[in-house]
Amino acid sequence: MRPEILYPLFAPARSLPGIGPRLEKLVERLAGPKVIDLLWHLPSGLIDRRSRPKIAGAKDGEIATIEVSVGLHVPPRTKRLPYRVHVSDETGEMQLVFFNARPDYLAKLLPEGSRRIVSGRIEFYQGAPQMTHPDHIVGLDESAALPLLEPVYPLTAGLPLKSVQKALQAALPLLPDLPEWQNGPWLKANGWPAWRAALQAAHEPKSAADIAPDAPARARLAYDELLANQLALGLVRLRMKKLPGRSIAGDGRLRRKVEDALPFALTGAQARSLAEIDADMKAPHRMLRLLQGDVGSGKTVVALLAMLNAVESGFQAAMMAPTEILARQHHATLQPLCEAAGVRLALLTGREKGKPREEILSALETGGIDILVGTHALFQEDVAFKSLAIAVVDEQHRFGVHQRLMLTSKGGPGTDVLVMTATPIPRTLTLTAYGDMDVSKLDEKPPGRMPVDTRALPLDRLDEVVAGLPRALARGAQIYWVCPLVEESDLVDAAAAEERFKQLQATFGEIVGLVHGRMKTADKDAVMARFAAGEIKILVATTVIEVGVNVPSATVMIIEHAERFGLAQLHQLRGRVGRGTSKSSCLLLYQTPLGETAEARIKIMRETEDGFRIAEEDLRLRGAGELLGTRQSGLPNFRIADIEAQKELLAAAHDDARMIVDRDPELESERGKSLRTLLYLFERDEAIRYLRSG
Structure with a gap:
């Protein structure tokens, strides 16, 4: 239960003066629905009168x-x-x-x-x-x-600055005096104020210096936020580690069959990651491991071999993907390998209904299925496994910690969890998003992968690009044409894609297809299936194809307005080609004049295909908030902390949280009780539920 002293901060923002029904929606879009959300929304500037x-x-x-x-x-x-x-x-x-x-x-x-x-x-x-x-x-x-000094806040269209200022002036007196959760000597060494004074000072800047991330009040609040994040992850991790796991060690008979059926030997990185996973599965506690690998580094094979370890020991395994397209693709990739090993594989998505669905559920419960691949349909109440030992979750940044826990509850307390991501993540972000996990890295490409020839051209040469498409088609190439991100709106993105589709269809006819985020899943899947079958040769798309679509015969990627995409996104999109043995190319079309950041991005894309280097560069250029593309990122959305500017604070919070969890895992001490308040304040309630007494 949230402490009563915090109730006023969790009241709806509409309880503040000046925020009526119309502005309430805008405030929610800008900061969030509660008073505390508005209090975390700090000034970005200062008017000096x-x-x-x-x-x-x-x-x-x-x-x-x-x-x-x-x-x-x-x-x-x-x-x-x-x-x-x-x-x-x-x-x-x-x-x-x-x-x-x-x-x-x-x-x-x-x-x-x-x-x-x-x-x-x-x-x-x-x-x-x-x-x-x-x-x-x-x-x-x-x-x-x-007011001689007036804070200026980031706003959203239709929300007047005066309304935000007025609401915040009424919110600040609601701040309670809370017991100090920071370590006294650390607080003193940094010269930081108490929490309440810090939040007041942050909203009442006296000079431009007070708005900088290193201003004492702001640094204090940023550290509070990072500490809440690290402590919550530490508590989740501790609980996962404490839960008794099953010791699983297969005899390798099914694995050998699959390895014999593979067209190539495992890379060194795959073998190393597999050894780490095997050691985790054999240990008596739960596995919670992140498998990071660049596009095409062979994560799926590693995941299959890990799942076979469980099947060899008489258990079941599940693999969950964020979209139906991806789930079907994983199923198609695993099918021939499972057949070679005599392993029973099934697929469960929202599309399986009626009798076929009942048959799958019944086989799952009686142990007639060894490995189940699916979407979040696997979470549904009626899905019951006979004995689930390992859950593999793909593209983790689409799922939160919460869903990780839901899936593991299907297998009882001992289920091992392996999370895969194709988004290489710099260390600082690994700490904030996956601090509850151990990490394995696949940093080698499987043999036989051809490098992708990446070029950049100004958009005013678009006609030449279109004129060159027949040559590529004559070579048997299939082409992705990715339309620009217009704004944070599927509607406008879809309109841009439809426009380009019409223009290309007028030239090339029925071999042009279209897929965008506003289409029904079944319609999207149908278009993707026709592209995979080679009926569609040119696929016009928005970024819905960013993750995981596998069409080895597609060898040309054209990205329109490349300057509007982040590096990680460009890298993910480029990873859609170069998946077969033919030479592939990626063309980045940009609008001139290019800004400094966009120019740097395009330069890095031309220099390297190393996803880990690209991720570090992306963090440097953009900061953490946007790193994993736009809205989907499940990365904790920091309201105050700036991961890039405050790396040192993150490292300190990580160490501090580790020490707290080691010394006071139930948060029973004086400082521990205050830290519970901190966790509630930053809505990390989930972590508190893990404390015996919380």
Whole structure:
């Protein structure tokens, strides 16, 4: 149960003044639905209204606060023109300018002949100063209420800055005094304030330096957030390790059959990773291991051999993929190998219904299926295994810790978990996303893989690219044409893809197909199946093809507006080609002029295919928030901490959390009890449920 002292912070944001039903939705989109979400939304800038010049001394572009006498009101002759109010002081005159103004409101706010203080940005128009829509207009008796330093917050369309400021001014007094959870000497060594003082100071910056990540108040809050993350992962890991596992050691008979059926020998990295997995499965506690491997490094084979270890010992295994396309693909890849070994393999997705589904469930429960591949349909209530010993989860960054736990509950407490990701992740992020796991790396490509020839061309040569497609088609190539990310919106992305599809179809006819995120799953799968079968030669797509689609005959990848994609995404997309033995190419089309970051990305893409190097570069260029592509990333979304700028804090939080878990695993000590409050504050409630007494 969340401590009562925190209740006011978890009230809905609409309970704050100024946030009505319309703004509530916008606040939720910007920060989240609760008061605490808004409190974690820190200022990104500062308006300084302390400059008090006379009109004659006001500079163009500066924010100025000026005491003026109100003169003539000049209403506009037509609707399109602004309403103007003449004001003056002893040194000169200027105009206040209002668009779409209500004359009665302005007459009341600025009565002719009155004295007022106006504050806003000065602009010179035809040589004379003016102030358009002053931020503040107050009488002389209200001057004390005028904010001289005003925090500026990141906003979303339709949400006024004033509303956010007003809500936060009401939220800050709700902050309770909480017992200190930081280690005293560490707090003192860094010169950090207490939690409540830190949050207040962060929302009331006195200078630009107070907004920097290393400002004491901000650094303190960032460390709190990182510590909550690391401690939660540490507690999950501890619980996983404590749960009795099964000691599983197969005799290798099925594995040998599969290895004999493979067209190539395992790479050194595959053999090493498999040895680590075997040791984990043999140990008496649960395995929780992350298998990181670049596109095409052979993760699926390693996962199959790990699952066979369980099957040889008389248990079942499950493999879960984030999409139906991927689940079907894994099933198709594993099928011939399982047949060679005489292993019973089945597939379960949302599409299996009625009698076929019942037959699968019945066979699963009686032990008639050895390995089940599926989507999150595997989580459903009616899915019961006879004896599940290992769960393999593919593309982990689409699943959270929560789903990891749900799947393992299917096999009872001892189920081993192997998570696979094709997104190479730098060490700092491995700590924040997978701190509860051990990590194996596949850093070699299987033999026979051809490098992909990567080139970049400006978009104004698009016609030449289209004109060159018949040559590629004549060689028997199949082509991916990826349309640009327009904005965080499937709708607009889909429209861009549809437009390109129409243009290419007009030239090439029925061999052009289209797939995007707004299509029904069954329709997407049907198009992908036709592409895999070679009926479709040119596939126009949005980034839905980023993960895992395997069509070895596709050898050309064209990415339009490559400058809009992150490095990890470009690398994932490029990984869709070069999967067979034919020479493959990737063409990055970009809009000129290229920004510095986009130019650096394209340069790295041309220099290397090493996913781990690309991931490190991507982190350096973009920061962690976006690293795994747009919204899907299941990486903890840090509200305050900036992983790249605060690497040292992350390392310190990691060590601190480890020490706490070693010394006080139940969080029973004085500091431990305060740390429980910290976990609740950052909504890491899941971790608290693992404490015996929590």
